[in-house]
Amino acid sequence: MIVLCAECAVLAGVFYTDRAMDYRGRFLPGTFINEIDAEGMTVKEVEDRLGEFGMDVLFREGRKVRIEGEEIGYHYVSDGSVQRIADGQNPFMWLPARYSPRTFSVEVPKDYDEALLNSLLDGVKELDPENMQEPEDAYVDYRDDAFTVVPEVNGTVLDADAARKEIAAALHAEKKELDLDGIDGLYENPEIRSDDELLNDQADELNELAGADISYIYPDGSIVRLDGPVLMEWLWQDDEGHYGRDDSEWTKKISEYVYGMADQIDTVYKEHPFVTHDGREITVPGKGYYGYRINKNEEIAQLTEELYDNETVEREPVYRRKEAAAPDDNYGFGGTYCEVDLTAQHLWIYQDGELAFETDVVSGTNTRSKRTPDGAYFAYDKKRNTTLRGDKQDDGSWGYETDVAYWIRITDDGIGLHDADWRSRFGGNIWKWNGSHGCINLPVWAAPTVYDLLEEYTPVVVYY
Numbered sequence: 001m002i003v004l005c006a007e008c009a010v011l012a013g014v015f016y017t018d019r020a021m022d023y024r025g026r027f028l029p030g031t032f033i034n035e036i037d038a039e040g041m042t043v044k045e046v047e048d049r050l051g052e053f054g055m056d057v058l059f060r061e062g063r064k065v066r067i068e069g070e071e072i073g074y075h076y077v078s079d080g081s082v083q084r085i086a087d088g089q090n091p092f093m094w095l096p097a098r099y100s101p102r103t104f105s106v107e108v109p110k111d112y113d114e115a116l117l118n119s120l121l122d123g124v125k126e127l128d129p130e131n132m133q134e135p136e137d138a139y140v141d142y143r144d145d146a147f148t149v150v151p152e153v154n155g156t157v158l159d160a161d162a163a164r165k166e167i168a169a170a171l172h173a174e175k176k177e178l179d180l181d182g183i184d185g186l187y188e189n190p191e192i193r194s195d196d197e198l199l200n201d202q203a204d205e206l207n208e209l210a211g212a213d214i215s216y217i218y219p220d221g222s223i224v225r226l227d228g229p230v231l232m233e234w235l236w237q238d239d240e241g242h243y244g245r246d247d248s249e250w251t252k253k254i255s256e257y258v259y260g261m262a263d264q265i266d267t268v269y270k271e272h273p274f275v276t277h278d279g280r281e282i283t284v285p286g287k288g289y290y291g292y293r294i295n296k297n298e299e300i301a302q303l304t305e306e307l308y309d310n311e312t313v314e315r316e317p318v319y320r321r322k323e324a325a326a327p328d329d330n331y332g333f334g335g336t337y338c339e340v341d342l343t344a345q346h347l348w349i350y351q352d353g354e355l356a357f358e359t360d361v362v363s364g365t366n367t368r369s370k371r372t373p374d375g376a377y378f379a380y381d382k383k384r385n386t387t388l389r390g391d392k393q394d395d396g397s398w399g400y401e402t403d404v405a406y407w408i409r410i411t412d413d414g415i416g417l418h419d420a421d422w423r424s425r426f427g428g429n430i431w432k433w434n435g436s437h438g439c440i441n442l443p444v445w446a447a448p449t450v451y452d453l454l455e456e457y458t459p460v461v462v463y464y
Contacts (some may be wrong), residue, residue, distance in 0.1 A: 097316040134157055146207055206232055269286045294319055389401050
């Protein structure tokens, strides 16, 4: 039994000694150096751990660049502190040390390779002037149908050389994070920000003075808006930048706008394309009062009221006249119209694109004073059983007086369509030597039908 105990003691001693030998040149259990669990580590291994480092560089707009110590040769500069801790340990105290932890704190002087750092920073796009965004001041703009202050753009322009120095200083100071945007003077900043009092006053003034939104529906279906961007140009600004409205100038601008719109839309007295009964495309002179014509006075009055009330509306201009159909429907004549070929001395009436009636006619005699004017007209001033009179003569008498049963005017100066019971023949070349005073004569049998089919404001196209 004694021999057995002696053998166990020898074995235990051998084991303890072997374990002690394991800690030669290595730190004992329970050894913590600057929060590093150093058990079993060599001095170099601990110093390597102490040399581990990384720093986050924060740029503007949330951009971040991580600099790892190993990328720039960052390392612990040994001053012997760790070695002295190791020298003060007894390997044979490994077992008591396990139950009595010891904590050490050492200074950690570090250094890095400046060439490696500069090379790394050369590749950081945030430091490249070509990738930097210029700062932009806040300003007033018309967006989403209202004037509003558009916030400033801080931009990303910074002093790259100064930023490099700040990064180097932070590395020397062993900072784990460097916020460059928090360093005064490093970044360029906008001069005017969204809380600027004048900007906000301007937005309020413009919304009050030029906040209307008038969407005009043009004949071709397009929408033309008169809104803030145009209206603000009608205002004045004082020396401080505030907006105001001069009533006289405002009224002038409204009038100019309406007249300009009329120049674009009005087709009265302008040439009209037209497709004839036999498929020919011709151009009818703009002699007749057919087409679009804006009532300028009424449009100016209505627009003035809408602008003062800051209304938002979508509408057509106020018209005095409108074409019979959309511009893409037979060039605005649609499918219901009257066509008169003065060369052929023939009349056709179409309804909804189908021929409803036709007849020969006799037009004005082929002289300068009596020749029937070609053009695009409206049928209007329809009358039954009326008397047509020519110009008054010097003696006070009428140039002529003719009783007709059916009368349809097409011009303001007395040209129209009517029955002619004194004629027995129509068509042919009668008009060249024995025509009318300018009107279009209809056979007695045809006049009632023409009268019934040509409703007020039906287009009448007359051409040679």
